[in-house]
Amino acid sequence: MKILLINPPYLTLTSRMGVGHQIPLGLLMVGGPLLDAGHEVKLLDAERRHLPLKAIIEEVDRFSPDMVMTGHAGSTPAHPICVRMLKAIKGAFPEVITVYGGVYPTFHAEEILQQEQGVDVIVRGEGESVSLELVKAIESGRPLSTVKGIAYCVEGQAELSSAREPIQELDAFPIGWGLIQNWDDYQCFGMGRAAVSQFSRGCPHACTFCGQQEFWQEWRHRDPVKVADEIEWLHRAHGVRFISLADENPTTDRAVWHRFLEELAARDIGVHFFISIRTPDIVRDADILPLYKKAGIQYILLGIESVDPQVLKDIKKGSTTRQDLEACRLLKQHGIFSIVAHVVGLQEESWKTFRTAIKQLAYYNGDFVNVTHVTPHSWTQFAEQTKARPIIQPDVGKWDYRHQILSQPKLSPWKVFLGAKLIEACVHARPGKLWSILGTGDRFLRKQLLWCFLHTTAVYWAEIILWKATRSPKKHSTLRLHDPLDRRPYRGVGSRLKRLASNAPMLKSLF
Numbered sequence: 389m390k391i392l393l394i395n396p397p398y399l400t401l402t403s404r405m406g407v408g409h410q411i412p413l414g415l416l417m418v419g420g421p422l423l424d425a426g427h428e429v430k431l432l433d434a435e436r437r438h439l440p441l442k443a444i445i446e447e448v449d450r451f452s453p454d455m456v457m458t459g460h461a462g463s464t465p466a467h468p469i470c471v472r473m474l475k476a477i478k479g480a481f482p483e484v485i486t487v488y489g490g491v492y493p494t495f496h497a498e499e500i501l502q503q504e505q506g507v508d509v510i511v512r513g514e515g516e517s518v519s520l521e522l523v524k525a526i527e528s529g530r531p532l533s534t535v536k537g538i539a540y541c542v543e544g545q546a547e548l549s550s551a552r553e554p555i556q557e558l559d560a561f562p563i564g565w566g567l568i569q570n571w572d573d574y575q576c577f578g579m580g581r582a583a584v585s586q587f588s589r590g591c592p593h594a595c596t597f598c599g600q601q602e603f604w605q606e607w608r609h610r611d612p613v614k615v616a617d618e619i620e621w622l623h624r625a626h627g628v629r630f631i632s633l634a635d636e637n638p639t640t641d642r643a644v645w646h647r648f649l650e651e652l653a654a655r656d657i658g659v660h661f662f663i664s665i666r667t668p669d670i671v672r673d674a675d676i677l678p679l680y681k682k683a684g685i686q687y688i689l690l691g692i693e694s695v696d697p698q699v700l701k702d703i704k705k706g707s708t709t710r711q712d713l714e715a716c717r718l719l720k721q722h723g724i725f726s727i728v729a730h731v732v733g734l735q736e737e738s739w740k741t742f743r744t745a746i747k748q749l750a751y752y753n754g755d756f757v758n759v760t761h762v763t764p765h766s767w768t769q770f771a772e773q774t775k776a777r778p779i780i781q782p783d784v785g786k787w788d789y790r791h792q793i794l795s796q797p798k799l800s801p802w803k804v805f806l807g808a809k810l811i812e813a814c815v816h817a818r819p820g821k822l823w824s825i826l827g828t829g830d831r832f833l834r835k836q837l838l839w840c841f842l843h844t845t846a847v848y849w850a851e852i853i854l855w856k857a858t859r860s861p862k863k864h865s866t867l868r869l870h871d872p873l874d875r876r877p878y879r880g881v882g883s884r885l886k887r888l889a890s891n892a893p894m895l896k897s898l899f
């Protein structure tokens with residue numbers, strides 16, 4: 389069968405001005421087994437190429453596939469553009485079978501099939517084995533009901549086949565690396581060619597606001613040696629120098645994790661990593677942090693969602709403020725950057741809670757702070773617990789952690805926005821912070837710190853400009869942040885930032 393995998397043109401500041409565009413690993417993982425089974429598969433990365441729908445339709449016409457498959461890592465906010473794209477494709481080529489997968493469609497399958505005419509089949513859960521079986525069933529005319537883990541429409545009614553068990557042997561499915569056409573398209577943190585890789589899936593913890601454990605169901609891992617082999621091959625064959633590990637909780641099993649680090653360190657290939665790790669695991673691994681460093685781990689995202697011990701308990705985080713502080717200290721001691729993820733809206737916010745967050749986060753002294761807004765994904769415990777709280781942002785295209793979704797009783801939206809921005813500004817722009825960056829002795833670390841400082845500053849101001857613009861609908865009536873058909877807002881922000889840059893020489897390097 390001829391299959392076109394499309395990474396939809398969901399455009400964010402994170403990718404365009406922040407870390408950079410990353411490979412769509414989910415689609416490569418779906419494509420690998422299909423290629424292996426002899427199908428003709430092509431990847432169209434409409435996000436990376438910033439393609440408008442018209443250009444996507446032309447590409448579909450050129451390749452003339454039997455099936456189009458789509459899905460995006462930023463699954464919830466990317467949903468509107470995914471269904472608009474599938475509708476346009478289905479409108480132009482009614483005979484093409486459209487398949488949609490990923491986290492959001494998994495939990496909203498019935499509703500999507502009933503509302504969106506562009507979607508033929510939804511894959512629920514992991515995509516590898518289901519896609520293979522789906523294609524086989526379609527080719528052989530076998531009823532769709534026999535394919536576990538999908539949803540489809542029969543006479544206007546959504547039908548769900550039985551659920552599929554999580555994959556146990558993750559190494560059994562090849563990743564479709566060959567689908568990448570130009571490796572220079574994917575770069576991260578200014579470090580050159582980058583890839584996303586996955587060592588484990590799932591998470592044993594039950595934080596109420598995170599739905600990823602519901603999606604993957606159980607924690608499983610790949611063979612540490614095979615993953616290290618793959619990373620070494622990516623480096624030697626494609627010049628990859630930076631890897632984002634897509635794991636929720638790679639450190640779940642210390643022995644396996646240790647083995648993985650040893651493998652990476654022994655190869656000494658000079659690849660650096662970005663990884664999310666819980667603070668209790670950093671504290672647990674204090675004795676092997678030199679090995680972390682030797683293995684190339686350079687950026688660690690720490691989920692320090694709140695600085696209030698009661699909130700940490702309420703959200704079932706399973707970590708303490710003491711561990712959060714200690715993890716930041718340990719990482720600094722070993723020359724590994726910490727990115728502290730703080731969430732606004734987990735509690736009733738007030739100027740007092742913002743002040744406490746600023747004080748406490750400055751005390752933790754992580755290298756960067758990323759402030760996000762709590763987002764009540766329907767499949768999380770948090771959504772259930774907060775169902776009485778009014779939603780102020782009904783457009784799921786903006787459920788990207790950068791917008792406030794739930795109302796706050798004490799603060800209006802502009803105050804919440806201001807509070808979040810103040811936390812970031814006060815923690816990053818503390819007296820001495822820039823001096824400590826410039827005074828960093830190690831040249832590589834100093835360069836990385838400066839790169840991040842400049843890029844986070846650019847994203848910071850772009851978010852403020854966009855936020856202000858969306859609040860003046862008359863003046864900016866065409867503004868649609870995630871709409872690839874209308875790229876004017878981004879140009880607007882770009883030119884405004886360029887103007888800013890002309891007055892601030894440090895920002896110039898960004899353009």
Ligand code: B12
Pocket residue numbers: 398399400401402403407408409410411412413414415417418435457458459460461462463464465487488489490491492511513514515516519584586598600632633634635636787788789790
């Ligand atoms: C790496 C990563 C990034 C990287 C790279 C993203 C990328 N393009 O690959 C960066 C830093 C750029 C990033 C940015 C964002 N991210 Co991010 N990111 C991740 C992370 C850590 C891993 C994603 C991943 O590759 N997973 C592994 C792959 C294999 O999983 P998968 O994509 O789900 O695919 C599997 C299945 O879903 C399914 N599937 C997926 N697509 C399809 C399609 C078809 C047709 C089929 C059949 C099956 C299928 O099969 C795949 C294999 O089993 C996750 C957190 C996590 N640990 O999961 C967050 C996560 C995906 N990110 C998230 C968000 C919100 C964002 C941002 C919107 C944040 C922002 N405001 O900027 C942006 C989006 C920007 C962008 N262009 O992607 C959320 C999504 C929430 C949701 N469920 O809706 C997550 C889950 C974080 C979280 N804990 O909530 N992200």
